Amino acid sequence: MIIQQLSVFLENKSGRLTEVTEALASAQINISAFSIADTSDFGVLRMIVNKPDEAMKMLSAKGVSVNITEVIGFIVPHEPGGLHRTLKILSSEGISVEYMYAFALGDRASVILRTDAIPQAIAVLQKHKMELLTASDIYEV
């Protein structure tokens, strides 16, 4: 249920992102989900890729600050209130969200979520019969 997310520290410098995507492309690593958090002088790139360990080793060797963070993925219906219902469940169980990103396709939306309480979040979502994503589900999107 736990998905390995690749996180990369990037300076806000033009061309820096391209260098990372180029390295991933040439190592035949596929990116399934992707988000960038930015501040005035740096950014953190977060990705779900098909070969996280390999990607981490490869980027590390290039001197990039990279690590693997555990996240969870789940499905919400692509309709008004779909996301809201899930978040309400998590919040009522005392689970706080560090960050999340999502994409919708057809009648479903996939959400990637980071929290300090991964096992609890999984248990809560299962209890409420939410559809959780596994790593392979995401790679095959």
Next chain:
Amino acid sequence: MIWNEYVECMDRERLAKLQSERLSAMVERLYYNVPFYRKEFQKKGIEPSDIKNIDQLKHLPFTTKQDLRDNYPFGLFAVPVSEIVRVHASSGTTGKPTVVGYTRKDLEIWSEVVARTLTSAGGGKNDVLHIAYGYGLFTGGLGIHYGAEKIGATVIPVSGGNTQRQLQLMQDLGSTILACTPSYALYLAEAMAEAGVSADSLKLKAGVFGAEPWTEEMRREIESKLKIKAIDIYGLSEVIGPGVASECMCQKGLHVFEDHFIPEIVDPQTLEVLPYGQIGELVFTCVTKEALPLLRYRTRDLTMLNAERCECGRTLVRMKKCLGRSDDMLIIRGVNVFPSQIETVLLEMSETKPHYLLIVDRVNNLDVLEVWVEVDKQFFSDEIKKLEDLKKKIQHNIESTLGIGAIVKLVEPKTIERSEGKAKRVIDKRKLK
């Protein structure tokens, strides 16, 4: 105007005789009162009675900032601490400051040399002296303060900061002489322009500016913007503070108050004494101070000396505006900063490695220190909040060590150039030459 014509215009031969007498007495005091110097003399086989003449100064041992550090805090004092009536300190390279002390007589000497400084800038009892140097452990504020009272000026001890209030006070109280760092003078000038205060509405006629290096170009800018005469003054806390040397109205070099502080220029590598007119490291020997009379103290400032009689009538030797440093010390907003201090801060934190770069720039006439720190793989967190917290923590630790604020920028690993041998740790963008 000359405050102490007897000394400041003394025949050079007679001055040498006075210096010789004072040096000889001082060596004797150091031998018996400061174990550090006694050991140094014994190593060189010098008996106090051997030193009778300033020509023999070159045989005496040097003192460095490291010696002050090794003997922290009072180890080099030549009097018991009970005789000390004042302590000042400057930031040190390892977190511990360099502590200097003054006896009551030392404070009198200090007031005397600052009185000479202010008088040579045209100051007198009718002047209103606006002192915007920092008051506190820094010698700038209180140093100028007592000299200003000695000449009978009306003293406004405003200290640093709060520029709007500074302008208000200068206007309302009719300040005639401004004492601050040259970069702050320019900053004030800009603040005046923004506030629509014209220089003509002020009574300022002169400024005494020091505590950091500045250029002739800056002088012209200050003089035209504030419509004043900008006088360069020099001092360092280890010798006494402000009042070691000062320009006169001729602005052709800074007269060193040699009856108290004997200057020498040495080659920073060989430590050989260089003749007048050659550039080298400035070294001072205090011959009258009681508490901390340092022998041949290496200032690390590069300059040259000129013993020609000045048009103002003073015979005192003149030093040229400082041309640079023989070590890696930076002066940022008047505060001494060594790159190694930043290194210590980063080494002490478990989240950082000492890969850093200091970028010093002058923005709107104020020095800005930017510190680039590499984010190591081990410590990289993917949560922005944690990275921001790390940044704030580094910023806070640097500020509490240096006493001045810095902008911390987190950069990727290996961004900062690694070179064989000496790493490039500093980029100083302030154009000072």
